[in-house]
Amino acid sequence: MSQSSRILLSLVLGxxxxxxxxxxxxGAVPVTVAVAGPIGTAWLNALQMxxxxxxxxxxxxGIAATAEAARSGAVAARAIALILCVMVFSAVMAAILTPLFLQLxxxxxxxxxxxxxxxxxAAPAGAVPPLGEFLAGMVPSNVVAAAANGGFLSLILFALVFAFALARIAPEQRALLTSFFAAIRDTMLVVIGWIIWIAPIGVFALAVTVAAKTGTAAVGxxxxxxVTVSSVGVIVSLFAFPLAVLGGRVALLRFVRGAAPVLAVAMSTQSSLASLPAMLRISEEMGVPVATSGVVLPIAVxxxxxxxxxxxxxxxxxxANWFGVPMSFATLCAGTAVAVLTSLGSVSLPGQISFIGAISPIAVTLGVPIAPLGLLVAVxxxxxxxRTMGNVVMDLAVTLTVGARSAPVATDSADALLHEGAA
Structure with missing residues (x-):
């Protein structure tokens, strides 16, 4: 049984x-909550640390790898530009669709x-300040204090400035610092792997606590x-089809037939990387030269x-809707930007790890409680x-679009970026 299946089973049992x-x-509920509650809270704290x-x-x-790939040639730069546009579009669609679905x-x-x-x-992460104060607070006067106080938006802004500055220093120094942060990343992934390994215990404790207090209400x-979150993902994924038709100049029925086996692999493996061989074969059948697809697809994956x-x-x-946290236009825009950046940074991570790592900064930016994420990660x-099916079908559409507008160019940089993402 996979770890995700164990976590889901522990949720159901709890x-x-x-x-x-x-x-x-x-009569047994108070004792159960007194025992299970601290266990679930301790597991949540371990995730958040x-x-x-x-x-x-x-x-x-992630930004260092992106900058390196963008310098490798016109095809890679074109692919990265389109990828960033797709991710911004994805976040904007969520900002529009999710409140609409919750209203309907x-x-x-x-x-x-x-x-x-x-x-x-599960108290909110903090009151959202007025617009002027919010914008001024994005620039941290003390990045260490911002990190200590959970100021994700300030920390992300500093990380962006730091990463872009890193790209301008001497190659030897850049490689040294990139390796340093890669080591921190890999160490944290090991720690999170340990925490996820005991996730069935933490999720069971949380589920028992919630269900003991609410009965069957939690199930509904x-x-x-x-349904709500998956529907947002499905609608965003559907835009891959007009992108392939208009940008990739491929007939709709042909793209549907080509995408079908790729989607089957994605659904069975829940891995974009495992779907890469199928995407390479299908893109070649649709007329994209191997020299182009061999650059674009690894970058997209x-x-x-x-x-x-x-x-x-x-x-x-x-x-936020669940806990009645109001969202201003400014905070929603900030949340949209953070959603793009954290998704760009969470490449090729296991689902449970990317879930917590990518959503926590968004939640803090919107002033939303983080504790419910420990329950939601179980489902x-x-x-x-x-998510995976939408990712692979968009990977294919982006490859067709770039291929329709690029001359075949061979480069080895895609292999390096794929290795960096898979790490």
Missing amino acids: LAVGAMLAGWAP TVLPLVFSLLVT APMPTASGTALRAALAG ALLHYI AMLRATGPAMNLAVAIYV ETIPDIF
């Missing part, structure tokens, strides 16, 4: 045990109220969450998370299927 206690043995160093190191190494089909009132009561300790809320900004921002907006297995 909800079942908690609901049975709430229905048949209410890795987020700051992980996000910073991912941004520095809101979370069941009883479920929302019960879950808020069960997670009463989680199902509503899965390593960098492009087409559904990442959309679905990550959708999760944060969903939790990430289902939305992750739609």
Whole structure:
């Protein structure tokens, strides 16, 4: 059984045990909550302690790899420009679609109220200041203090400036610093791997605590969450088809037929990297020269998370709606920018790791509680299927679009970037 399946099973068992206690043995609920609550909280704290160093190191190494690839030639630069446009579009769509979906089909009132009561300790990340103060606060006067206080937006801005400055120094020094942050990134991934390994215990404890307080209300809320977030990802993924037709100059039916086997691989493996051989073969059949697809596809697999900004921002907006956290236009724009940047930095990470690492900064930017993410990560297995399918179909559409506008150019930089992303 895969780790994601174990986590999902622990969620189901925890909800079942908690609901049975709430229905048949209410007297045992206080004792159960007193025991399980601290265990779940400790696991959540363990996850959160890795987020700051992980996000910073991912941004520095990710931007360094992107800059290196962009310098390698016109085809790579064109691909990266299109990838960034797709990711910005993805986040903007989530900012529009998620509030719309929640207005058309809101979370069941009883479920929302019960879950808020069960997670009463999940206080918002902090009050969102007025627009002028918010914009001024984006530039940290003390980056160490910003990191200590969970100032993700300030930290991300500093990471961007640092990474772009890193690209301008001597190659030997750049390689030294990049290796340093790559080592921090890899170390944090090992630590998170250990935390995810014990996730079934933490998720079970959280699920028991929530279900013991709410009964079966949690089940309906989680199902509503899965449908809402997955729907945002599906709609963003559908834009790959007009991109392939208009940008890649491929007939719609031909693209659908070509994408079908790639989507089958993506659905069964939940891995863009595992789908790469199929995408290379299909893109060649659709007329993209191997010299071009061999550059663009590895870059797309390593960098492009087409559904990442959309679905990550959708999760944060969903939790904001869940806890009644108001969102101004400024904070929503900031959340959109953070969604793009954290998705760019979370390339080729396992679903549970990228879920926490990419969404926590968005949640803090929007003033949203982080604690509910520990419960939502348990059902990430289902939305992750739609994430992967959307990513690979957009990878293919981007490759066709760049291929239709590029002369065949061979380069070895794609292999280096793919290795960096897979790491």
